[in-house]
């Protein structure tokens with residue numbers, strides 16, 4: 001539809017009450033027109049206006065949910081092309097492909113690989129979210145048996161992959177409650193696949209490798225039959241075509257509001273040939289350029305770690321550095337004689353420093369200063385990590401009642417602050433710690449063995 005902000009404004013109450021967190025109804029209307037807010041943020045819209053505005057307020061890329069409970073995976077619901085405009089909402093979900101013609105032992109190993117894929121980085125738990133069960137056996141009973149086994153052995157989300165409706169039907173009898181994605185409707189099978197998706201109320205992938213026009217036309221036909229939760233596969237398997245198709249789909253959905261391509265996308269980076277590193281490189285393209293679901297053949301740690309890191313970087317808000325709360329943190333079981341270190345609240349800094357203190361095995365106190373998410377040197381340069389602030393924080397956190405000694409270890413990069421801090425905190429001695437966090441364990445061990453505290 002594409003109403004302008006002014007057109008939308010005519011349907012709003014015009015009371016400027018601010019309940020939507022915008023100062024005026026006009027400001028809210030402008031954001032709604034740009035699909036940057038949801039209509040339900042205004043609780044005062046009349047039913048009549050809602051009818052008109054629902055379409056314009058719908059995200060240009062539909063929100064599709066897979067899985068159950070706290071392992072629900074949300075895809076799509078994006079409103080911008082670039083992350084500097086607004087934070088991307090839903091990270092690309094990773095899946096491991098398991099073929100049903102593998103041996104039971106191989107299948108079990110792969111399921112456990114997914115279950116053990118959890119890694120913690122800057123306080124977030126990262127994992128492979130789904131298993132994609134691919135039918136190669138041509139045997140509905142085998143496909144259903146493996147699907148049942150996956151659901152029993154893992155809480156991961158599930159993709160049931162076969163172009164044969166009878167295979168999907170057999171597996172759904174065992175797994176529909178997990179809310180899997182059915183992959184995939186094609187020009188040949190879409191009536192039967194759509195019927196299954198409707199019967200079980202499940203999302204459905206749509207596949208066409210005959211160009212984006214054919215893909216959008218197929219998506220329209222499936223939607224017309226009553227299945228709206230779709231995921232698109234353009235059949236692109238080479239890096240170049242993958243990048244081109246994903247970008248065109250996203251641009252058509254966001255810029256042109258072209259509804260038949262306004263759905264999340266799925267890619268198979270391992271199917272374009274090459275080794276595991278080539279697969280990882282294609283997956284990286286998918287993370288950076290709009291793939292919602294990425295199905296991998298291999299999830300060895302050397303492939304996963306860079307993908308996790310890339311995904312975390314792309315799907316954070318570039319305008320809001322990741323940060324932890326200002327506080328005095330215990331590392332281990334410190335007492336009143338334990339070392340006291342200070343750092344800033346940029347998540348990456350905090351978790352690196354925390355990890356190195358833990359490595360030292362020296363129970364310690366870690367004072368974290370609110371630097372608005374900046375790392376130590378940047379915060380110092382921006383005057384957000386200075387002597388008055390540090391002194392104020394020491395008092396605010398009642399540190400003098402918690403530690404008996406009066407020694408504060410500051411990061412080596414801001415050794416210049418030591419004199420000023422001692423002036424701000426009479427009776428305290430400032431110790432200059434290592435510049436690099438990697439040297440903290442040795443520093444703390446040397447300090448405690450020499451009884452410097």
Ligand code: SF4
Nearest residue numbers: 016017018020025042
């Ligand atoms: S909550 Fe609704 S009525 Fe109030 S300012 Fe926002 S748009 Fe206007």
